[in-house]
Amino acid sequence: MNKLSSKHRKLAYVIAIIILLIPVIWLGMPSTGEEGSGGELAQLRVQYELGESTLGDVDPSSASMNFVLLGLRGIATNLLWMDAKDYQERKEWAKLRSTVDSIILLQPHYMKVWDFQGWNLAYNVSAEWDAVEDRYFWVKEGIKFLNEGVARNERFPELDWKIGNLHGQKVGRSDEWKQFRRFYKVDPNTERYDGGPDPEINPERLDNYQVAKEKYLIANEKELKHKQHLQMRMLFRAAPWHAQFDYANAMQREGKFGKERTDAWAQGFKEWTTIFGREEFMTPKGAVVLEWTDDDIKNLAKRDNVSESDKKHWTDRYQSTANYRFWRTRALSESEQQTIDAHKAIYDGEVAFTEGKFDKAQAELEKGMSLYASVLNKYPSLMAEDLAIEEGLKAVLLWRDIHDLKGIPAPESFPLKPLWIKEQGRVPGLQEDLRRDLGIQ
Incomplete structure (x- = not known):
């Protein structure tokens, strides 16, 4: 039983x-x-x-590592971060990179790992090298590291924005920008890349600012679904259009003043006013659009049940925050022939100076300064932007250097004198930059 x-x-x-x-x-x-x-x-x-899997690509080895460590993942991660810092200080780059790879096995979905180490490789590690080619290699490593982070983390629009920033600002605005922009299309490792760009960085052989714009647009698309925590939403979403302006400005910095450059500025103006300018952004008094009409103010005020004066007030504040009116004016002015002629004359004067043709340089600079003064008089809001100010000041600095080299005093009265007097605080730093760029001792 x-x-x-x-x-x-x-x-x-x-x-x-x-x-x-x-x-x-x-x-x-x-x-x-x-x-x-x-x-x-x-x-x-x-x-x-x-x-x-919805966060992005899943690395099986990462899951295995976390399983094996059980509750010790935090301790292991802290130790690896300390090792990474130590290897960087001792300039043991191979060990640094392998340690970083170990960190991401343990924290594949922690955005700060990707953000910090991508920036660290592109800026801090890159700066430790003497040869520009080596510096560019580590800039690429930073971009590739962030690319991997995006593949594993599809919910972080900030990472796409950071990649765009490296393509745009690090390649296009660093002290080595002339070499970096050249390397971007013709990698210094010509044997490996057959005289073209690194396909992991620039597969379509575009300008670095064009690629930056693409990355920013991806970030904007993701931001519609996943909130970003990098900066004010309006400024975050302005990035693609700033990359377009940078693309146009880079061409004239390199002496390109033809149709391609003018079309780039015209495209920037169109996108700034018809895409970014027509996007709605929320304020304490409801939505605003930066490129507004009286009907927009009236309709938005009625929809949000606020006064039209409140709506105008917040629209003006947001325009100021985004520097909207300045970039609208800048893009519009850059399509005018007088502005093009001013840029070209200043650029030609700088080239003539580097070639030792001081009489020609003086004539071109004086022509450019006169034209540029007329542009600033027509569009005084341009004097609120760093690059516009620096272009005028550098022209005056070169012009004064020519007089010093000739052993004659510079005239007391000259075009751009109001700008020169107003921005004296910038002159020492600009003078140092200019001498370094032109190789003047």
Whole structure:
């Protein structure tokens, strides 16, 4: 009787286990990656984007590492961060990179890891090298590191924005910008890349600012679904159009004053006013658009149940924050022939100076200064932007240097004198930059 009862009990246990396994399997079966596969929980994770696979690419070795370490992941991560800092201080770059790779195995979805180390490679590590070619290599390493971060973290628009910033500002605005922009299209490792760009950085052989714009646009698209925590939303979403302006400005910095440069400014004006300018941004008094009409103010005020004066007030504040009116004016002015002629004359004067043709340089600079003064008189708001100010000041500095080299005093009255007097605080730093760029001792 006892044996029979035992058998019955065992049979009952087996039947109970089978019955209990049915809901467990139904709920917890893992997904195969195909749509609709997996148990109820797996499908809910996909539906509400709660699973790791919805964050981006999943590295099996990362999951294995976290499993093996159990609760010691935090301790291991801290030790690796300390090792990485130590290797950087000792300039052991290979060990630094392998340590960083270990960190991302443990923290693949922690945005700060990707953000900090991408910036660290592109700026801090790059600066430790003497040869410009080596510096550019580490800038590329920073970009590639962030690219990997984006592949594993599709919910962070900040990472796409950071990649755009490296393509744009680090390549295009650093002290080595002339070499970096050249390397961007013709990598210094000509044997490996066959005289072209690194395909992981510039697969379409575009200008660095064009690639930056593409990355910023991707960031803006993601930001519609996933909130960013980098900066004010309006400034975050302005980045693609600033990259377009930078693209146009870079061409004239390199002495290109033809149709391509003018078209780039015209495209920038159109996108600034018809895309960015027509986007709605929320304020304490409801939505505003930066490129507004009286009907916009009236309709938005009615929709948000606020006064038209409140709506105008907040529109003006947001325009000022985004420097909207300045860039609108700048892009418009750059399509005018007088502005083009002013830039070209100043550029030609600088080239003539470097070639030792001081009479020609003086004539071109005086012509450019006169034209540029007329442009600033027509568009006084241009004197609020650093690059516009610096171009005028550098022209005056070169012009004064020519008089010093000739051993004659510079005239007391000259074009751009009001700008020269107003911006004296910038002169020492600009003079140092100019001498370094032109190789003047």
